Amino acid sequence: MTTPAFTVRAPASSANLGPGFDSLGLSVPLFTTLHVTPQATTEIVPRGEELAATPADESNYIYQAMRLAARRARRDLPPARIEIETEVPLARGLGSSAAALVAGVVAGNELLGRPLRDEDVLDVTAREEGHPDNVAPALFGGIVIATLDKLGTHYVRLDPPANLGVTVLIPDFELSTSKARAVLPKEYSRADAVHALSHAALLAASLSVGRLDLLRHAMQDYIHQIWRAPLVPGLSDILEDAHRFGALGAALSGAGPTVLCFHDTREPTLPLHEYLHGVMNRNGLTGRVLDLPIDTAGTVVTRHS
Ligand SMILES: Nc1ncnc2c1ncn2[C@@H]1O[C@H](COP(=O)(O)OP(=O)(O)O)[C@@H](O)[C@H]1O
Numbered sequence: 001m002t003t004p005a006f007t008v009r010a011p012a013s014s015a016n017l018g019p020g021f022d023s024l025g026l027s028v029p030l031f032t033t034l035h036v037t038p039q040a041t042t043e044i045v046p047r048g049e050e051l052a053a054t055p056a057d058e059s060n061y062i063y064q065a066m067r068l069a070a071r072r073a074r075r076d077l078p079p080a081r082i083e084i085e086t087e088v089p090l091a092r093g094l095g096s097s098a099a100a101l102v103a104g105v106v107a108g109n110e111l112l113g114r115p116l117r118d119e120d121v122l123d124v125t126a127r128e129e130g131h132p133d134n135v136a137p138a139l140f141g142g143i144v145i146a147t148l149d150k151l152g153t154h155y156v157r158l159d160p161p162a163n164l165g166v167t168v169l170i171p172d173f174e175l176s177t178s179k180a181r182a183v184l185p186k187e188y189s190r191a192d193a194v195h196a197l198s199h200a201a202l203l204a205a206s207l208s209v210g211r212l213d214l215l216r217h218a219m220q221d222y223i224h225q226i227w228r229a230p231l232v233p234g235l236s237d238i239l240e241d242a243h244r245f246g247a248l249g250a251a252l253s254g255a256g257p258t259v260l261c262f263h264d265t266r267e268p269t270l271p272l273h274e275y276l277h278g279v280m281n282r283n284g285l286t287g288r289v290l291d292l293p294i295d296t297a298g299t300v301v302t303r304h305s
């Protein structure tokens with residue numbers, strides 16, 4: 001590969017964290033990376049097995065995202081060679097589409113000489129994807145609480161509390177976000193609404209002041225996980241039992257099928273890994289279990305001279 005003019009690196013994200021449906025998420029250090037070189041014609045080069053099925057032409061989601069930046073800036077996108085790599089598994093609930101969207105909009109903005117501010121990038125990407133709980137952590141890193149409504153996108157970014165780490169179980173099967181949204185009810189009772197808003201508020205507050213002891217209670221959710229559980233074998237068991245193996249709290253990551261557990265980084269995670277592998281085995285699944293820190297950098301642009 002010739003040296004690109006610049007590289008954009010956007011992280012994966014874990015959305016919802018239980019009750020924070022469409023509003024609360026965090027970023028983890030698995031990256032989608034774009035290497036961009038201005039040249040006379042546009043060339044899209046997806047690399048690696050994970051991206052083998054993604055198009056190598058202008059219909060590629062990342063190129064479409066770059067054009068969104070140009071449209072927002074009312075400019076034409078200059079032609080470039082765009083090489084795409086990713087460590088984010090697609091359609092597993094780790095925000096691969098948000099990482100692609102954010103990376104693309106940031107790359108388009110960079111190619112245009114940065115006419116858009118971070119707030120514009122957030123607004124464009126949140127409107128496009130509809131899930132600020134993925135795009136805001138992918139853009140800013142850390143833990144983000146965000147709202148998206150007709151007044152725009154508003155957010156607060158938190159640095160992760162000390163000693164808080166993440167363990168993810170990433171099954172080998174794909175589950176598209178649209179399929180996992182289609183199983184959700186259209187309406188909820190007042191009791192469900194009160195349960196969700198009180199637990200989401202407690203979760204945001206607990207994360208902001210480092211009350212790790214409250215996470216397990218605060219992460220209870222009846223808005224989306226019970227409806228999605230039939231699509232994710234073993235999820236209900238993990239939500240019920242993971243605390244007995246060291247998890248500080250557990251949730252479906254995004255729309256699944258990945259499951260996220262919080263752990264205390266001062267404690268061994270081997271019992272949790274053994275438990276999670278056991279759940280997969282009992283349900284006839286294969287997959288990976290990884291310990292990850294919470295990413296704090298968000299999307300990073302590196303210029304190569
Ligand atoms: N790096 C990428 N390049 C092109 N398309 C991508 C990339 N990452 C994700 N996508 C698109 O996003 C889809 C997955 O989005 P989605 O179902 O929302 O799951 P996820 O939870 O991974 O975001 C993929 O099937 C693919 O169409």
Ligand SMILES: N[C@@H](CCOP(=O)(O)O)C(=O)O
Pocket residue numbers: 013015016021022023092093094095096097131133134177180181224253254255256
């Ligand atoms: N709040 C959304 C989040 C989807 O996240 P993804 O990583 O699965 O794309 C939802 O729960 O539908």
